[in-house]
Amino acid sequence: MPDLPSPDPLPLVREHFPALTAEQLTQLGRLTALIRAQNERVNLISRKDVEHIEEHHLLHCLTATRVLRLAAGARVADVGTGGGFPGLPLAILYPHAKFTLVDSVAKKGRAVFEVAEALGLENVHIITERAEKLRDRFDYVLGRAVTALPEFVGWTARLLHPGKKGEPANGILYFKGTLWKEELAAHTLRPAAVWDLHDFVPRPYFEEKFLLHFPAPVKL
Numbered sequence: 301m302p303d304l305p306s307p308d309p310l311p312l313v314r315e316h317f318p319a320l321t322a323e324q325l326t327q328l329g330r331l332t333a334l335i336r337a338q339n340e341r342v343n344l345i346s347r348k349d350v351e352h353i354e355e356h357h358l359l360h361c362l363t364a365t366r367v368l369r370l371a372a373g374a375r376v377a378d379v380g381t382g383g384g385f386p387g388l389p390l391a392i393l394y395p396h397a398k399f400t401l402v403d404s405v406a407k408k409g410r411a412v413f414e415v416a417e418a419l420g421l422e423n424v425h426i427i428t429e430r431a432e433k434l435r436d437r438f439d440y441v442l443g444r445a446v447t448a449l450p451e452f453v454g455w456t457a458r459l460l461h462p463g464k465k466g467e468p469a470n471g472i473l474y475f476k477g478t479l480w481k482e483e484l485a486a487h488t489l490r491p492a493a494v495w496d497l498h499d500f501v502p503r504p505y506f507e508e509k510f511l512l513h514f515p516a517p518v519k520l
Contacts, residue, residue, distance in 0.1 A: 309329045309332065309333075309354075310325060310328060310329055310332070310354055310358070311354075312354050312355055312359050312503075313325065313328060313354065313358060313359060313362065316359065316362075316500070316501050317362055317365070320393075324392060324393060327392045327419060328358060328389060328392060330418075330419060331358070331384075331388055331389060331392065331415065331419060332353050332354060332358060334414075334415045334418055334419070335353060335357075335383055335384065335415060336350060336353065338383075338411045338414065338415060339383070341411075342407050342408060342410075342411040344382060344383030344384070344408060344411055344412070345357060345382070345383045345385075355503070355505055356505065357383070357385050358385075358389055359501060360385075360386075360444075360475065360497070360505075360506075360509070361385050361386035361389045361390065361444070361475075362389060362393075363495075363497045363500045363501060363506075363511065364386060364390065364442075364473060364475075364511060365390070365393055366495070366500045367467070367468065367493075367495055367511065367513075368390075368440075368466065368467070368468075368473065369466045369467040370394045370396070370397040370440075370465065370466040371396075371397075371464075371465045371466045372396045372397070373396070373397070373398065373465070374394075374396075374397040374398070374439045374440065374465035374466050375397070375398050375400070375436075375437075375438045375439050375440075375461075375465075376390070376394075376397055376398065376399050376400070376438060376439065376440045376441075376442060377399075377400045377401075377402060377434075377436070377438040377440070377441045377442065377456070377459060378390075378399060378400070378401045378402065378442045378443075378444075379402045379431045379434075379441055379442070379443050379446065379452070379455070379456055380402065380403060380431070380443055380444070380446030380447070380452075381401040381402060381403050381408075381412060382403060382408060382444075383408070383411075383412065384401060384412040384415055384416070385444060386442055386444055386475070387399050387400075387401040387424065387442065388401070388412070388415065388416060388419070388421070388424070390442075391416075391421050391423055391424045392419070392421065394423075395423055396423075397423060398423050398425070399421075399423055399424050399425070400424075400425045400426075400427055400436065400438070401416075401424060401425070401426050401427070402426075402427045402428075402429060402431060402434065403426075403427075403428060404428065404429060404430045404431075405428070406428045409426050409427070409428035410428075412426055413426045431455040431456060432455055434459055436459065437459055437460070437461050438459050438460060438461065439460070439461050439463065439465035439466070439470045440460075440465070440466075440470060440471065440472075440473060441456045441459055441460060441471075441472045441473070442472075442473050442474070443456070443472070443473075443474045443475065444474075444475040445475055445476060445477070448483050449474065449476060449480055449483045449484060449489070449512075450483060450484065450487050450489060452472075452474065453472060453474075453489060453514060453518055453520065454520060456472060457472070457514075457516075457517070457518035457520060460472070460516035460517065460518065461516065462516045462517050463516070468492075468493060468513050468515065469515045469516070470515065470516045471492075471513055471514050471515035471516045471518065472512075472513070472514040472516075472518060473511060473512070473513055474511070474512045474514070475497075475509070475510070475511055475512075476509075476510055476511075476512055477508055477509055477510070478508045478510075480494075480510065480512060488519070489514070489518075489519070489520060491512040491513055491514055492513050492514065492515050493512070493513040494510050494511070494512050494513075495510060495511045495512075495513075496509075496510055497509040497510060497511060
């Protein structure tokens, strides 16, 4: 009996991001396998979410590539990276940019470091520290439902270099659900752009999920 072909490990990614190269897809597939393995000993992502890692984590993060274009040498911080999302998948797709993944939980930082090392990602640096204590400066700060928007922007706005190391202009890019409107209702803080992720990936999971851009310098 002939061998049956192996099932496609990333069918949704292939469907919605057909321009990815074979090498990128291989690396993204390895990333999901490594995160699954690490999650057996360190709670990087929700246990009930492991079976949905492609859609809920990988595909979610990749939506940023529909609007984000990074110049060579651009410095990007993923604050509150948790299991390495969105920093690790974006580091795979933007090897010419430098990614610093930040999390205050040491065991998560070690696990993400091991994943980045296994993938050979030389453009990834891990910092185990609270965001309020960071001293580095970056062109972009990424966050993915880390905390309420005013709090996250308050932590990270000072970390930004004004300028334009890509598209959109330098600033904060934050993944958030519809609560962003309520969280900002009592604040003067407003995003310069809001992208509906369902427009990029028209699947039920992406309804009422958004990517917000706050250009530097951010006015609090």
